[in-house]
Amino acid sequence: MxxxxxxxxxxxxxxxxxxxxxxxxxxxxxxxxxxxxxxxxxxxxxxxxxxxxxxxxxxxxxxxxxxxxxxxxxxxxxxxxxxxxxxxxxxYNRLIPFPDVEDALNQLSAFSQVTSVIFSNGTRGMIANCVESSTVLSQHKSFFRDVVSVDEVKQYKPAPAVYNYLAKCVGRNQSEMKDIWLVSGNPFDIAGARNVGMNAIWVDRAEASWVDKALPDVKPTAIVHHLGGIVDVIKQQLSL
Amino acid sequence: MxxxxxxxxxxxxxxxxxxxxxxxxxxxxxxxxxxxxxxxxxxxxxxxxxxxxxxxxxxxxxxxxxxxxxxxxxxxxxxxxxxxxxxxxxxYNRLIPFPDVEDALNQLSAFSQVTSVIFSNGTRGMIANCVESSTVLSQHKSFFRDVVSVDEVKQYKPAPAVYNYLAKCVGRNQSEMKDIWLVSGNPFDIAGARNVGMNAIWVDRAEASWVDKALPDVKPTAIVHHLGGIVDVIKQQLSL
The missing domain is CATH 1.10.150.240 (Putative phosphatase; domain 2)
Structure with missing residues (x-):
């Protein structure tokens, strides 16, 4: 890891x-x-x-x-x-990746200190179908070390149980939640991850600002406007 | 009771x-x-x-x-x-009752076998403000034997805990959930009450049909198009 x-x-x-x-x-x-x-x-x-x-x-x-x-x-x-x-x-089994995904995954592959996983509300079957049907994702299959589906917990995001299960799957305990960085375009998911002490990068492609106030004190750790923006966030985090 | x-x-x-x-x-x-x-x-x-x-x-x-x-x-x-x-x-502290409320409460007052309570996501303060500011509701204050706020449970509808708390407040146990009839215009509330075994009357003033499918097998016990429609539902239930 x-x-x-x-x-x-x-x-x-x-x-x-x-x-x-x-x-x-x-x-x-x-x-x-x-x-x-x-x-x-x-x-x-x-x-x-x-x-x-x-x-x-x-x-x-x-x-x-x-x-x-x-x-x-x-x-x-x-x-x-x-x-x-x-x-x-x-x-729904053959949704197409956003145009910024391929380049971002290529760039992120270069970081040896980073482990990537898929973490979704979808069932394993739905996730597998989407990955298989997309050339970009199927070519980057090895980039993702694991697939974590909430279906194994039988609760949905943003329930703490599903983020805690993610942590367990990637071998992190309660004191290491901050090592996990959720990457999501969905504000409820960002708030859910922050609620259990994870870091969270909000992919705000529409360049809306952060206006979600379900937990008004909770903000994303970082906001990027395209997926490649994560590279800079990681470099900064790893002091590269 | x-x-x-x-x-x-x-x-x-x-x-x-x-x-x-x-x-x-x-x-x-x-x-x-x-x-x-x-x-x-x-x-x-x-x-x-x-x-x-x-x-x-x-x-x-x-x-x-x-x-x-x-x-x-x-x-x-x-x-x-x-x-x-x-x-x-x-x-929000002085919302106005729907036009069908006054007549319905007058008619429902006639049933000695019926106990009525308010059951809301609002805090006791919010509920009290709304009741006080409305002539119709303040005149019918004695019609409502109790006010049950989810604030006392610190969860919101449709969490089972809040319906179970309602049951406790009106002195009903698990085997008596069917004695409680939720009256709500909100489909998520109807599904929540049915989920714990209560009966539920959906006030469908817009005359939309029941299309909610969060729990696809769950339907309201009865559907009325105005609040007075409850009278017939109760008469039938009490075989009057």
Missing amino acids: GEIVLAFDIYGTLLSFEAVIHELKRFLNDDARARTVAQTWRRYQLEYTFRLNSMGRYLTFLEVTRNSLLHALDDTGTSLVDKEIEHLMAT | GEIVLAFDIYGTLLSFEAVIHELKRFLNDDARARTVAQTWRRYQLEYTFRLNSMGRYLTFLEVTRNSLLHALDDTGTSLVDKEIEHLMAT
Whole structure:
């Protein structure tokens, strides 16, 4: 194990939802509506994970993803036939990495003091499908030493249990939480990691500023505007 | 205690958010934006409660309400001065009941086999302010035998602990959960109550159908389109 563990979130961090919007546009012939359905789908997907956590219940992320799609379709008054719904679900298995991912992973491979893992709400199957279907990710498979899925804990981010499980998987104890650096585009994930004492780099591609106030005193350790920005954060951390 | 306990949620069930939209319109001179800010505020307010539950953290609903307002303003690119923000927060202490509340409470008062309580995410102070500032609610104060605030549990709906606390407050044990009927306009609250074995009446004023699928097998016990609809549900339940 290196001195720093980088734990990469995938949905909204390594993988973009543009493929979903693209497929919805094909079915709906309406760009604005396609974007609304995609956003609503993602919103319910996350809301469901938070609510399941709250209720002490668990359904796999595959089930959550399907259920939240059906809710989003109802909510936006959008009719799709079963075949189209299955097609959208399949799209979720071949989401495309953001354009900045390949270069960032190439650069990060150079750091021998860094261990990288994937850390996701997705099931192992969903994660594997996305990695296999992406040329960039499949070529960098060895860059990721491990895949940590919340499915093994049966709770979702930002439950402390899933970050603690991540720590266990990468061989870190309570006093070493700061060695783990979450990399995520999702503010709730950043706050969740900081809540248990991890460091967290927020990938703010939209260059919005940090406005999340669920825990108003919690801020990301660092903010980058593209994934390659992590290189400088690590160099500084390792005093290189 | 009667044979049935009706536990009334307040925000979005007895109390409407129209007063918030009204005040926002005054500040923003833009009806559509006022509605968007109000919706975004409410959305973050609930998201924060679910996320705090998930993180095992607690801030009072007053703090959550303020923090989510600031997030909603940032998110919608809306600038308000401190005085306006304080004014909006104060509006939350004098939300106005939906027009169907007075008649429903009058009708429900006739049932001697029914005990009614208020059951809310709000602090006791917030609930008391809303009850006092509303003529309808203050005149019906004796209709509510108790006020149950999640603040006493330091978790938010839909955590099982808060519904179990409600049960304890109304003197019901695990085998008597079905005697408690939650009345709520909020689907996450309905699912939360059903999750612990309570009955739950969804107040679906917008006449949307039940499309929530966080727990896809969970449905409301009954759906009413106005608060007075509860009367028939109770009559049926009591075989009157």
